[in-house]
Amino acid sequence: MLNPQWLRTFLALRDQGSFTRCAEHLDLTQAAVSQHVRKLEEQLGPLLIRRPRQLELTPAGHALLDYCREVGAADQRLRRKLSEADDTYGEIGLICPGSIGLVLHPMMLALQQENPGLIMRQRFAPDNEILQAVLENRYELGLTALKPDDQRISVSRFTEEPLELVAPASERINSWEDLARIGFIDHPDARAMGSRLLSRYYPGEKGIDSIPSHGFTNQISMILEPVARGLGFTILPRYARLAFQRPDSIQVIDGPVLVKDTLWLIHRSEWPLSSRAKWVIEELSLQVSSL
Known part of the structure; x- marks a missing residue:
């Protein structure tokens, strides 16, 4: 040199x-x-x-x-x-579940449009991959539904996200038999989510495995498309439903109790968050809380 x-x-x-x-x-x-x-x-x-x-x-x-x-x-x-002097310059790396990610993505792009010095880097991933990516410093920020128990990770509450039973707007859903009649749109987390929610909504019924599957997709942004076309119902986190572009074609079936998950914000505890990361998280938190 x-x-x-x-x-x-x-x-x-x-x-x-x-x-x-x-x-x-x-x-x-x-x-x-x-x-x-x-x-x-x-x-x-x-x-x-x-x-x-x-x-x-x-x-x-x-x-x-x-x-x-x-x-x-x-x-x-x-x-x-x-530098800690400029909150609106530099890269923000966020890795998160797909549901909240669908809602946060346009918010992050809007922040970048308003502040061209920002570079937004976002990835959708399951909880175990999120934790590993933050531990390896590949992403500064992570959101996860499982609260980590690791001294290397700093954890704080970001928001809560209810699970929802989403059906075609064209169907009348009054009973378990109605769900069994229209069938189930499956996805990688659907059966775990369905077991949790349907056991609360319809206690004593046979469970999600007894309902015929009418389709499967692993792309969270596409899960509600077959529902909107009347092909079946599904179970999704609320933020995935809020991001769907044709809300008039679907309906949320309310139940007797609210089944929800806490989404945890995580980052490495050995060093402080950058000022821009703190600022972006504050902006996103405010927008999410207004939904």
């Missing part, structure tokens, strides 16, 4: 146009300026053509000038990334 002091001298020499003015500008001797240039030229070849009252850069000199500019820009990016 090239000596940073030699690079500063080279930049000053190019800007000042003479060894004398460069030495005065840097509070160095002319001999020191010449030595710095000579050290660079020993590694890179001739950098300057010395003419009376004029210095001209060689092709190697121009290449070194471009390198100096790149180093300077990288230095500024690093300082901005580590």
Whole structure:
């Protein structure tokens, strides 16, 4: 790696146009300026053509000038990334379940549009992958339905999310027999969610496995499409239903009790959150609480 002091001298020499003015500008001797240039030229070849009252850069000199500019820009990016002074500059990495992710994604994009210095990086994942990604520092922030018990993880409550029984708007659902008649739209978490919710809504019935499956998808944004087309019902977290673009084609069937999960915000406890991460979480929390 090239000596940073030699690079500063080279930049000053190019800007000042003479060894004398460069030495005065840097509070160095002319001999020191010449030595710095000579050290660079020993590694890179001739950098300057010395003419009376004029210095001209060689092709190697121009290449070194471009390198100096790149180093300077990288230095500024690093300082901005580590700075606590600007909440609206830098990258935010969030990994979360798909349901809350569907709601947060447009909110995060809106924040980025309003603050072009932000870079939003979001991934949907199951709870075990979320925890591992935060532990490995691949994402600064995570949201998970399972509260971690790990001293390396800082945990705080973000919001609560009820489970919902969602059926086609065209169907009248008054009993367990109605659910069995229209069938079930399955997804990777549907049976676990269905067992929890339906045992509260319809105690004493046979359970979710006794209802015929009329479809399956592993894409959370597509689960409600067959429901909207009248092909069956499903069980989903509320935020997935709120993100669906055709709410008039579906209905939520209320039950005697509310079955809900807490979503936990997690990050590494060994170092503090960046100021921009704190600010983004505060903005998202306010918007989610208004839903």
